[in-house]
Amino acid sequence: MRTIAEINDKISRQAAVVCTAEEVKARVAEVGVAQTAKTVDVVTTGTFEPMESSGAILNLGHTDPPIKIRQCWLDGVLAYSGFGAVDLYLGATQVVDYPGMSEAADGEENRERGGGHVIEDLIAGKPVQLRALGQVTDCYPRAAFETTITRDTINQFYLFNPRNLYQNFIVGVNGGDRPLFTYLGPLQPRLGNAVYSNPGAISPLLNDPDLQLIGIGSRIFLGGGTGYIAWEGTQHFPLQKRLPNRAPIGPAATLALIGDAKQMDSRWVRGCYFKNYGPSLMIGVGVPLPVLHEEVIARCAVQDRDLVAPIVDFSIPRRVRPTFGLISYAQLKSGRITIDGKPVRVASLASIFLSRQVAVELKQWIEAGKFLLSESVAPIPQDRAFMPQNLWGSQVSLD
Numbered sequence: 248m249r250t251i252a253e254i255n256d257k258i259s260r261q262a263a264v265v266c267t268a269e270e271v272k273a274r275v276a277e278v279g280v281a282q283t284a285k286t287v288d289v290v291t292t293g294t295f296e297p298m299e300s301s302g303a304i305l306n307l308g309h310t311d312p313p314i315k316i317r318q319c320w321l322d323g324v325l326a327y328s329g330f331g332a333v334d335l336y337l338g339a340t341q342v343v344d345y346p347g348m349s350e351a352a353d354g355e356e357n358r359e360r361g362g363g364h365v366i367e368d369l370i371a372g373k374p375v376q377l378r379a380l381g382q383v384t385d386c387y388p389r390a391a392f393e394t395t396i397t398r399d400t401i402n403q404f405y406l407f408n409p410r411n412l413y414q415n416f417i418v419g420v421n422g423g424d425r426p427l428f429t430y431l432g433p434l435q436p437r438l439g440n441a442v443y444s445n446p447g448a449i450s451p452l453l454n455d456p457d458l459q460l461i462g463i464g465s466r467i468f469l470g471g472g473t474g475y476i477a478w479e480g481t482q483h484f485p486l487q488k489r490l491p492n493r494a495p496i497g498p499a500a501t502l503a504l505i506g507d508a509k510q511m512d513s514r515w516v517r518g519c520y521f522k523n524y525g526p527s528l529m530i531g532v533g534v535p536l537p538v539l540h541e542e543v544i545a546r547c548a549v550q551d552r553d554l555v556a557p558i559v560d561f562s563i564p565r566r567v568r569p570t571f572g573l574i575s576y577a578q579l580k581s582g583r584i585t586i587d588g589k590p591v592r593v594a595s596l597a598s599i600f601l602s603r604q605v606a607v608e609l610k611q612w613i614e615a616g617k618f619l620l621s622e623s624v625a626p627i628p629q630d631r632a633f634m635p636q637n638l639w640g641s642q643v644s645l646d
Contacts, residue, residue, distance in 0.1 A: 248540050251620050254288050261616045263288040267606040268449045268547055275548040284541040289613055289620070292451040293468070293533040293605025296444055296597035297519060299430065300410035300481060301528045302338040303366050303508055306402040307377070309333055315387035318380040320345045321365050321396075323357060328379075332387055336407075339363040339518075339528035345378065361526025364518030366406070369398050370470070371513035404508045406470060406516075410480040412532055414452035414500040415487075415556060418443045418574060418593075420586065423562030428523035431596060434561055438586055441558065444596040447576035448551045449606060451534035452500055455546060456493035458485070460536045462623025467504065468533030468609045471515035473618070474506025476627070485629045492549060496573060497557045500627065504532065515605070531601060533609035537620050551576035558586060 257263040264287050266274065271290050274283045305326070307316075315332040319325070323345035326335040341362040369375055379392045398404050420441045421427045421434035428434075431442040447453070455461060465476045480501025487499035508516075515531035536543060556579070558571040571586050578584050579593050612618035 248284065249288065249538060251537050251539070251622055254537050255619045257288055258613055258619055259616055261614065263613060265289045265291060265610045265613045267603070267610055268292045268454055269603065269606070271544065271547050272448065272550060275544060280541055280544045280548060284538055284544040287538050287544065289610075290454065290536040290538060290543070290547050291533055291606040291609040291613070292449060292454050292536060293531065293602050293607075293609065294412070294446050294450050294597060295515070295529060295531040295601035295605055296446070297430075297527045298408060298411045298530045298532075299340050299527040301406060301408035301530060302336055302362065303369070303404060304407050305335045305337065305404050306331070307333040307335070307396065308402050310389060310392055312389045313387050314379060314381035314389035314392050315384060316379045316392075317382045320378045322360070322368070322375050324360070324362050324365050326362075337362045337365060339366065340525055342525060359520040359526070361518065361520070363526050363528030366508070366528060367513050367516055367518040369396075369404060370508055370511045370516050372398060398509050406474070406504070406506050406508050406511070407477070408504045408530075410482060410501045411504045411530065412452055412480070412500075412502045412534075413445065413498055414450075414456070415495045415554070416443065416445045416498055418556050418558045418579065419561050420558055420571065420591065421562050422560045427561050428521065429561055430521060430524055430527075431561075432521055432524075432594075436562075438589055438591050441579075441584060441586075441591050441593045442596060443556060443576075443579050443593065445556070445576075446595070446597045446599050446602040447554055447580065448549055449599075449602055451532065452502075453494060453549060453554060455534075455536055455543075456489070456495070457629065458500055458627045460539070460543065461534060462626045464621060464624040465534075466619070466621040467506075467535070468531070468605060468612070468618075469504055469506035469511070470508070470530050470532075471512030471608075472506055472508070472510035474504050474532075475621075476502050476623070477505040478503040479627050479631065483628070483631045485627075485631055490553070490555065492553055493546070494549065494554050496555055502627070529598075531605040533605040535609060535613060535618070535620055551580055558584075
């Protein structure tokens with residue numbers, strides 16, 4: 248029906264019809280797939296959720312005399328300095344560990360602060376304290392350096408995130424007899440609560456289950472700025488078992504993302520902390536899906552009732568844990584599910600409200616002609632099997 252070039256021409260003339268994923272689902276329910284496909288050019292999807300496999304590349308520029316940094320702390324958070332002399336990688340989950348900081352008056356606050364918070368502060372334009380130790384050489388004679396940096400005083404500052412946008416994820420519960428503190432947050436004993444971490448039917452990769460519309464080089468909304476899909480993400484597992492509608496039953500595809508952090512907005516990049524687990528980073532990511540043919544709309548018509556996730560018991564300290572079967576996102580979003588006959592309250596780590604707002608903001612960019620779609624330069628591999636196919640154990644059934 249259309250090509251990306253034709254859609255971009257309409258975007259440039261501010262004539263493209265753009266709908267969020269929720270709007271498309273409502274339109275399909277009203278007029279059907281075929282009619283919706285005739286009238287809609289782009290579908291915008293979005294999520295705002297913790298993405299701990301994230302971080303920032305920084306180039307500080309050279310001091311005088313120059314220094315070859317081999318240890319560096321930003322607001323007390325250790326940054327990796329094992330490549331260029333003044334290049335750093337700041338991981339979102341790295342904790343404050345500068346000697347003496349944990350004994351400071353605000354030590355408790357520091358223990359809940361990490362790389363994600365420093366990244367947020369830099370994006371917000373706030374000053375960050377830098378302390379560096381160098382390897383003295385003939386060309387890099389300086390041994391130490393201390394200063395304050397901001398996003399405007401350093402050369403490069405961009406996010407490079409090895410694993411974002413899980414296509415699906417798990418629901419965490421605790422069948423044991425003591426509280427557990429996990430990457431999903433606190434899980435209360437004896438099935439006291441359940442936590443999930445995906446916005447469901449508005450999530451980007453659940454609207455393009457086989458990644459037919461995006462690939463390496465695709466332009467996206469990342470943290471309030473323009474970003475790109477750089478590669479498959481770590482733990483990319485597209486061979487996950489799938490429902491007849493092609494939706495995976497658990498964690499499947501992931502993407503590595505990149506984008507200029509100097510153009511981002513701290514509204515969409517926020518440091519966070521999980522009690523007794525550690526710091527992380529919440530990021531808003533939006534993916535535009537070009538309506539090239541009817542099948543695009545058919546996939547985007549998927550509803551929360553058509554998507555499932557496995558309920559995993561974290562009380563078993565193993566990599567492969569038992570499950571309580573599959574549950575639909577419609578049931579999860581109701582706020583209460585039933586496990587073994589027991590009602591269990593449910594909460595989402597992803598902000599459903601802000602996920603919707605990501606899709607809305609991306610829609611507005613496209614409608615205003617400020618954001619063009621891009622052709623990918625290579626597909627995301629669909630044959631990766633890095634994780635065992637029996638990931639969820641024999642208790643998971645598609646029946």
